[in-house]
Amino acid sequence: MRIFSQSYFSFLGAVVLLFFYSATTAQTVITLSGYVYENSSGERVPFASVTVAGSTKGALTNAYGFYSLRVPGGDSIRVVCSALGYERFEKVVSALADDTVSIALVPVVTRLKEVVISEKVTPSSNLIKLQVNALKNIPSLLGERDIIKSLQLLPGVSRGTEGFAAFYVRGGGADQNLILLDEAPVYNANHVFGLFSAFNADAIRNISFWKDDFPARYGGRLSSVLDLQMKEGSRQQFRAEGGIGLTSSRLTLEGPIAKDKASFIVSGRRSYLDLIMKPFMPDNEKLGYYFYDLNAKLNWKVDDKNQLYISAYLANDLLSERNVVTRKSSRREMVDKLGWGSTTATLRWNRQLGSRGFVNTTFYHTRYRFSMLSREHRVTDSTQTSENLDFSSSVWDYSLKTDMDYFLSRRHTLRAGGQWIGHGFRPRRYSAGNTATGFSNRVSEFERNQEIALYAEDRFTLNERWEASFGLRFSTLLTAGKDFFRPEPRLSVAHRLPGEIVLTTAWSRTNQFVHLLSNTGLGLSTDLYVPVTAYTPPQQADQVSGTLKKYFAKPGIELTMSTYRKWMRHITAYKDGASFLSIGDEPRDIPWQENITIGKGKSYGTELLLRKDAGRLTGWIGYTLSWTVHQFPDLNNGKPFFPKYDRRHNLSLTGSYQLSDQVKLSANWVYYTGNYVSAPYAFSYGLDRYAIHDYRYLDSRAYAGYRNSFKTPGYHRLDLGIQFHKKKKWGSRYWEISFYNAYLRENHTYFYIRYDPNAVGGRKAEIKGRSMFSIVPSISYNFRIGAI
């Protein structure tokens, strides 16, 4: 079997040649290295620009705030550091020998002041970095700050059904997004069946998002990478931050354990619908729903070279109902529960290797579990019986990985590493029993496989104009039935044009070793993860993209134009009429492999993004023109069709304006052309579901025709928000009032056919849309105790 094609060897050869060429031509230089951190908290600042005064050559800090800068030796140089949201930093240092220079950045207290930075490193990758504080200004449904819904406002990112947090990147499915929280993947990040994402923005420090140009260190999903880093907790002082909203409240506590050595952060959020309903429920009936999430992190600076982090995340939702019926001679108790939740735990060790190397080693565990429970207990004078039905589905990973950054020279930054992941799947486990009849039944499916990945990449600076990044990731999946070996080349070339314009072209291949079976396409908690098998091979995608970025002279303004084309293979879908589990169904013994079909897809489009991240007015304008096409042999007679979340145009305007130190206004407006769904376009009559029992019984039959051929009306919505800030002796507070869907647009959540049997002159069928959200006002109180 031919594993490597000739092109892979050619590619590897080119990398090796370029590496030796530049290494042998390197000059004598010194190395400045160290960490960039926030002065008030001691938290490290990722992706900060570190350079030498009068130059735009320099380095960006890595995800842990570490930098290594090679500069020509001399008497002294002036180091300049800048990062969005911080004051410019300058320091004169000796350049006679290698040195460690720690950089403490001061946060910009008010956005009224614009910080002008002339020396900075212009990133050449397509990484989209979002500021958590900026996202907190975006008005949101019921005032729940939502990182993932904020992403839906970016070009190339599409939302699904109105109000839901699932997101679709460049035609990919909801499962094709790698969501990492402190290095651990989160399989399902939803609260309230997907209405809110399960991340508390108060606990998040850094948001990095890739739609293409994926670094080789990321793998396992086809369409995007969302890398979230939790805050580390202030090493200088205790702080508290929180908020009280209509649906939930949140509280974050952070502070030093040992000053400048160790710190902690604990952040929690809980809804209280169940607590509000409790007094109004009769004693014998309890119906409740709640969700909560909890983030916790400890970090310990062992010495100047070593740092340890322990972080954990727990998110759960529970819908429960309990009924008790008591009669003179009997008592009957019924309990139903529906719950789901994610757990992650991460242990990380950062080690600095000399002045140029940095290693991060991580062990993590992640788990997602969905469960349903139904119990009935009956007691009479003479008997005591019970009946139960439990169902659960879960997926979990254990992983050990190590990533090394090595700043080899001014031309080369090397990254390499490896990862082992043990995947566990329990797609269905259920048990049922009835003590009255003595019946019991138990079914449990369990599958396990192992993923091993090795990668290396080199960011190579040829000269002032040209940069390239070569990466190769080898991913292997070992399963009981068949092993899969998948090389994943990654390549990007950046060309700097005059006028602060960077043109990047990228090609990446990605593989996905897990499938999501979805009844709804909504990314709901009831969707089930299933493993790769011989019958369901890994999903694979190739994407080519071209991106043009213009950095304007006015700070914080950039324009990005991207065009892409993506080919997806081995994507999965249910066959027509098949489903695995849906709300209201009993669990069933269905061999899931026989009910799915394997197909392919492609997507292509062009995106525009104009961002302004500094000054009184911040925000962005995003526009996407895109197409997505799917084709499955067992669907739509094998003909291609537009999937449900294909939208032709997508426009979003997001803005925040700081009127004064006390008042901040915000708004966002979105417009999407209608998506494509299957909805009836004709109706008639035919045999109904009792066909084999009573052949005379006819019913109305609706016909949708070509799959997803009904285009829904366009969607648009305006959200408004206003914040009133006030400084207090103990810190600061602000009130926020927001209006979701401020002009009461009726955007349809779903469509159905409605029959009017009483219509004069014959039966009439109409297609109707139902709207879930009219205007949704909300108010919240937010506070921070302690200095920024």
Added chain:
Amino acid sequence: MRDAWLVLILALGLMSCDPGVEVQNVLVDKLLSVSAVVSPRDSSLKVYVFRASGLSKRIPYDMLIEKNARVTISDGTREALLSYYADTERYECVNPFHDLEAGSSLTLTVQTQDGVTATGHSVIPPKPQLVSFTHHHRNDFLVYELVWNNPEAHKYFQAWQSMEFATNYYPGEIRYLKNSNAIMVEPEVFLWDRQPGGINIIRDSVQTNPGRVGPAKASFTLANFEESLWKYIRTSSQYDTWLTNAEESGILPVFKEPVDVSNNIKGGFGIFASYNCTDSLIVKIDAEPVAK
């Protein structure tokens, strides 16, 4: 920036060369709804044919009945011509295919006078093997066990064509199977998804009804379905449930997209499929429930 705009225009130009999908839908006035379910045991063949109506139009039911079509069912060598009967509002003829073996194909063709043609194709599934029934009484329940065997070579969808207990038992809910769980569409319709080969066992119970007295017996008829028929019944049921919730603002449709009713008619929509069932197994229940 001029270069940037050139790149963008070039990208847009390249993309417009690929429109993605060409949707092909039959015009409403050329659309037929055809439905027929056949079994080798049937004495007659019966086919319903309707015209379709567009949405938001008021059209009486009888105006949609297609009365002048040529409707035939063929097994490749023989062809049965069905005639329209006004009293039953469908096409019928005597079933000439009693002798067809499992695996035989039938083709339904409907041709209207204005040139519309719709066709359906069906393959007769094998007759399931007979079911054995054992039972005993426990507390207020009749506890029973039903066993039947599916050959490895035939993984067919199955349902109880009939399942009746005598009047002194409440109808039960069947949940527990060795190989498969039932979906109870309605109290009298149990559907099973594709069955694995081997022995299938149901162990369940029905509660006795002391207030009723009747003959102590039960009867069962098991049917093998074509996959298309199973999906038609299953998705019809799902769609009806969804629609009820949608019209009554229930909570379920909020979380579910509409279900497409499965169709297998080319040139139209509806169902043409077959099933095959056992002779009725009538079982005498040999002991009365234990009196309290």
